[in-house]
Amino acid sequence: MKLTINKTDLISALNYVSKAVSTRTTNPSLEGMYLSCANNILTLFATDLEMSIHTHVDVEMLQSGSVVVPSRIFIEIVRKLPSEQILIETDENKMHLVSDESQIDIHIQSAANYPAIPSVSVTDYMILGSDKLKRAIRETIFAAAIDAQMPVLTGLLLEMSKDQFQLTALDGYRMAIRKETIEDGLEFSCIIPARVLSELYKILNLESNSDVMIKYAEKSVHFTIGDTILISNLIGGNFIKYNDIIPKNSNLIVKTATKKLLDACERASLVAREGKNNLIKFHFEEEQFHIVSNSEVGSANEYVESEIQGSDLKISFNSKYFIDVLKNTSEETVVLYFIDNLSPCVVKTPNSEEMLHVILPVRYKE
Amino acid sequence: MKLTINKTDLISALNYVSKAVSTRTTNPSLEGMYLSCANNILTLFATDLEMSIHTHVDVEMLQSGSVVVPSRIFIEIVRKLPSEQILIETDENKMHLVSDESQIDIHIQSAANYPAIPSVSVTDYMILGSDKLKRAIRETIFAAAIDAQMPVLTGLLLEMSKDQFQLTALDGYRMAIRKETIEDGLEFSCIIPARVLSELYKILNLESNSDVMIKYAEKSVHFTIGDTILISNLIGGNFIKYNDIIPKNSNLIVKTATKKLLDACERASLVAREGKNNLIKFHFEEEQFHIVSNSEVGSANEYVESEIQGSDLKISFNSKYFIDVLKNTSEETVVLYFIDNLSPCVVKTPNSEEMLHVILPVRYKE
The missing domain is CATH 3.10.150.10 (DNA Polymerase III, subunit A, domain 2)
Incomplete structure (x- = not known):
């Protein structure tokens, strides 16, 4: 050469x-x-x-x-x-x-x-906007399990259809779903390793605003970005039936600004983190939303301006799960749905099903 | 409160x-x-x-x-x-x-x-330009010993006089000296812990272009930057008689552009580093300057454009010592002085004594 x-x-x-x-x-x-x-x-x-x-x-x-x-x-x-x-x-x-x-x-x-460059026999393809794929990865990938007993949980479920695609990740404590509208999509679903999507995300950040061409074979999925082709092996097995996990009703609905809730969670978390448990408490009383945390270093009491409909509630969470959701969304407003302090909380955007997060609470102690 | x-x-x-x-x-x-x-x-x-x-x-x-x-x-x-x-x-x-x-x-x-804020009984002071102090620290601090058997080597010698100050650091393998002209300086010398000067450097970077007021007491030196006062304890004992270490003669003088020599050393070092010894060789033959390195991953051969006066020489160095000197100087041209392949090399700026580095070679092997 x-x-x-x-x-x-x-x-x-x-x-x-x-x-x-x-x-x-x-x-x-x-x-x-x-x-x-x-x-x-x-x-x-x-x-x-x-x-x-x-x-x-x-x-x-x-x-x-x-x-x-x-x-x-x-x-x-x-x-x-x-x-x-x-x-x-x-x-x-x-x-x-x-x-x-x-x-x-x-x-x-x-x-x-050295292994041979995989040849692509599939000819069917679809085109996806890079921005939509990046957003879907960013808003879900943190919820994939790092090192799970169930290998499927270390991947993200990609469900592709004619007019929509969806990424879903869950680790047993929380679940993240992002839907995006598309045109002329292929019909398939597969489980892609989280690590591969993380590298794909970095590659999409190297290219500005380009489209991504996607091909699906039985055991692999192919992403073409400009002159570059990334081929991912797929994780075998069936993904969790995640629809069963999503609570369908609620007794308390709270609408608030994403940034204000994120900042309040982060401050409360600074104090909670010292206690090694990351525990923060949400108190909904008299139509007010307070976030409370305490550890040996001190305590935080945050008032979060919000629209509240429903019954009073005291519920505890690992602050990291809320911070992950709020830090990675580009939505300015979020709506939280609660049933009681043992049932999972749902986080969505107002009037839309595009983003959906489910977060399990931690048993509440006074 | x-x-x-x-x-x-x-x-x-x-x-x-x-x-x-x-x-x-x-x-x-x-x-x-x-x-x-x-x-x-x-x-x-x-x-x-x-x-x-x-x-x-x-x-x-x-x-x-x-x-x-x-x-x-x-x-x-x-x-x-x-x-x-x-x-x-x-x-x-x-x-x-x-x-x-x-x-x-x-x-x-x-x-x-909590310890009390030290009171300052000394009234004599001097004013130093922040830029000169920063440059002197940057060009010498890397040569101080990290963890030496002789505590004085973990500090830098500050020698202050009426019209000049000098910082000197050495670790047994190399020595760095920077002199700066001043006006109305106090007369004193002391050994300041390298870690303190490293923090002082960061503080000087927070303030833009301010002057530094310096006071000297028997066991401490005081730096006032804007509203902030940093007081450093001093390291006791006598510093090395460093003038004895500086070679006074030379058989080979090499003048070259700092940036080109730095880049060549860094490339040669990339190959040498894989061999864990950081060893690079300087070859001066037929008025040409080559840098050579090799390890199990490969070899580098760099030609460095330079003005050469004197006898041929083959000499080895730890590349880190040259890279430290060349990366931290703001001088565009450097002059290297050699005696033989067992004697230390001196690095200076042309026609000036403001910067002086002494670097010990490593025994040369073909």
């Missing part, structure tokens, strides 16, 4: 593909990145066996070829090279980089043992 | 004083901050017994008094309070904060056991 490449183009491609490089792996070749040059195009590819990312860059090719280069050191060196033009030349054992007065050799591995 | 205070003023004062709060202490009262209100002025004071910082803020006082409040939680809460006006009221056990709809109590300690 021998080629000259523009440094800015190469760094941009590396920023995408590096998201799929294994950081903790027992297979050393997965710490590498696969580079292949043919027809004046350099293809970059990495996989951690849960997902793969590949992209390509136009280059001036002098000789075709394929290699696997250690990712981290390759990226660090390219970023530091002195000029915009980089000559890359490989022999059996090393990659030789030349940029102005700098010449660097990196030991490489054979491309023979 | 009862007062109303402007939130922005209070946060600004906390940003200064918190720099002296002990983070690791066996004395719990040192995790606190001392607040005292009298004559419509709130004084804030913290000390870790190595240094102390105090400052003051105008307030609307309703009742005088003194308390010790836990620093970290107090600062976090004040930052999150909803309005610009804060009412602070204390009783024997707690501080009560009111800001709009938020009411927070923090348990406090008696001020009786």
Whole structure:
């Protein structure tokens, strides 16, 4: 392989593909990145066996070829090279980089043992606005389980239909749902690992305002963003029947400004956090909403301006669950629905089903 | 104590004083901050017994008094309070904060056991430009020893005279000296803990372009920046006779652009770092300057454009020592002086003695 490449183009491609490089792996070749040059195009590819990312860059090719280069050191060196033009030349054992007065050799591995770039046999596709996908991921991903006994809970359920898609995540203590309207959607549902969606979110942030093309195969889902394709393996098994979890009635409805409620929860949490339990109490009495917390360092009493309909209630929550919801929504107003102090609270936007959160309370103690 | 205070003023004062709060202490009262209100002025004071910082803020006082409040939680809460006006009221056990709809109590300690604010009996003072002091600290502090068998090496030697001051730091492998011209300086020299100068540097960065007033007492040095006074204890003992360490002659003189040499060292270091030894080699042959490094991941060969006078030389260094010098200087050109590959290298600015670094080589191996 021998080629000259523009440094800015190469760094941009590396920023995408590096998201799929294994950081903790027992297979050393997965710490590498696969580079292949043919027809004046350099293809970059990495996989951690849960997902793969590949992209390509136009280059001036002098000789075709394929290699696997250690990712981290390759990226660090390219970023530091002195000029915009980089000559890359490989022999059996090393990659030789030349940029102005700098010449660097990196030991490489054979491309023979690296996994192949997945081929896509599916032709059906749909187009989704990047902003909608980003919002749906941001508003739900925090509710996925980190390390669950049920593997499906470490993923997010993606339900796609002709005019709507929905992401759902839950960890046994809370559930997050976001719906977005679309046009000409495919009909499928699948469970995508939360870690993959987290990397997809970062990639969507690298591209400004582009559309995402989505293809669905039986065991994988493909996201195409500009020149970059991210392929995620899917988590097998059935997702929780989440509709059964959503309370259908309520005895108390509270409408309030998102930012004011977030700030009050954060202040109460500062005091509660010192007690290691993150416990904050919501008191609804005489049509007033107070948030109360206390620990060995002190106590907080927050009055939250709100519209209140229904019966009085005292209920406790882990403050983190409310802060996660309120910090990640772009909605200016939220509505809370309560039944009693043992039943889950529902958080929605007014007059809309697009956002829905369910949060389990903690047993209330005076 | 009862007062109303402007939130922005209070946060600004906390940003200064918190720099002296002990983070690791066996004395719990040192995790606190001392607040005292009298004559419509709130004084804030913290000390870790190595240094102390105090400052003051105008307030609307309703009742005088003194308390010790836990620093970290107090600062976090004040930052999150909803309005610009804060009412602070204390009783024997707690501080009560009111800001709009938020009411927070923090348990406090008696001020009786907290160290007293040091009184300053010295009247002699001098004025120093903040920019000169910042530059001198930045260009020398990295060379102080972190955890030395000789306590004096964990400090920086400050030598003050009528028309010049000098900071000197050394750790046994390298030495950094910065001189700055001044007017009407006091005559003294003392050893200031590196950690204190690091906090002073941060404080100088909070104030833009102000002057610093310096007073020297037998066992402490006082820096006044705006309304804030930082008092540092001094390290006892005699500093190393550093003039004996500076090589006086040279067989090879190399003049080069700081930025180009830094970039070349950093690239060579990326490869060397993987070998865990940080070793880079300087080769001066046929009036050319090459930097060479290699490890199991690969090798780097950097050509550094420079003016070279003297004999050929091959010499090895820990790359970190050169990178520290080159990254922290504002000089565009540096001159390197070498004797042989066992003798220390001197780094200076052209035609000036204001900056001087001495770096020990590592034994050269082919």
